[in-house]
Amino acid sequence: TQSTRPQRLLHAVQKNATRGDPRSVVKAIDNFCRQKEWAMNVGDEKGCILDSVVSEVNPVTVLELGTYCGYSTVRIASLLPPRAKIITLEFNPDYAKIARQVIAWAGLEDKIQVVEGPSGEWIPKMKEQFGVKTFDLVFLDHWKDRYLPDTKLLEDCGLLRKGSILLADNVICPGTPDYLEYVRNSPRYKSQYFKSHLEYTKAEDGLEKSVFLG
Ligand SMILES: O=C(NCCCCc1cc2cnccc2s1)c1cc(-c2ccc(F)cc2)cc(O)c1O
Numbered sequence: 143t144q145s146t147r148p149q150r151l152l153h154a155v156q157k158n159a160t161r162g163d164p165r166s167v168v169k170a171i172d173n174f175c176r177q178k179e180w181a182m183n184v185g186d187e188k189g190c191i192l193d194s195v196v197s198e199v200n201p202v203t204v205l206e207l208g209t210y211c212g213y214s215t216v217r218i219a220s221l222l223p224p225r226a227k228i229i230t231l232e233f234n235p236d237y238a239k240i241a242r243q244v245i246a247w248a249g250l251e252d253k254i255q256v257v258e259g260p261s262g263e264w265i266p267k268m269k270e271q272f273g274v275k276t277f278d279l280v281f282l283d284h285w286k287d288r289y290l291p292d293t294k295l296l297e298d299c300g301l302l303r304k305g306s307i308l309l310a311d312n313v314i315c316p317g318t319p320d321y322l323e324y325v326r327n328s329p330r331y332k333s334q335y336f337k338s339h340l341e342y343t344k345a346e347d348g349l350e351k352s353v354f355l356g
């Protein structure tokens with residue numbers, strides 16, 4: 143039977159990256175997506191912006207919405223301090239299976255918990271299921287029409303604290319207009335746009351970084 147794109151991406155990692163070396167896993171995926179097949183990873187250009195925000199925040203508890211093949215999960219986890227953890231939600235079980243193998247190849251499974259299911263159901267259960275108090279950093283990269291409702295859900299569930307950072311991918315392409323309007327106009331957020339390009343293309347895209355003011 144035909145392989146899927148995530149399976150081919152995983153094979154490229156296993157062929158070209160060194161076990162236990164997260165940077166070589168990131169490089170192997172970027173090369174695969176540039177030379178062979180486009181895939182919806184945050185990519186190398188936006189990935190550098192992601193790295194700089196993670197390094198600046200130095201988060202202990204991270205939530206990622208949208209794992210896909212684990213590219214940004216590996217990028218983030220490779221920059222976390224020793225006891226820090228990242229919970230990453232993925233809706234598609236086939237993607238989750240691939241992501242776990244990419245994460246294992248990078249040797250980062252101890253820092254990462256891949257959780258399968260819809261964000262709307264899991265966010266209200268974060269405290270009881272995972273003992274989370276609040277998130278220091280949330281990376282939004284899932285259904286673009288869920289960014290706003292899930293941000294409000296995170297607020298209502300008390301999962302954000304004064305200074306929590308929301309970093310959102312794809313605010314231009316595919317675009318998240320209602321989310322942008324909210325974080326840019328709400329008195330509860332201080333927002334900043336990082337202009338970049340859609341992964342592996344020349345199309346405009348960018349990341350929106352928003353600080354929750356409490
Ligand atoms: O759709 C995108 N990402 C979301 C898919 C994950 C679905 C999930 C829902 C869900 C619900 N609950 C929990 C976990 C999850 S994961 C996406 C799409 C493009 C793109 C595609 C074509 C194109 F021409 C131009 C851009 C680029 C990107 O960087 C993306 O991230």
Ligand SMILES: [Mg+2]
Nearest residue numbers: 184283311312
């Ligand atoms: Mg994205």
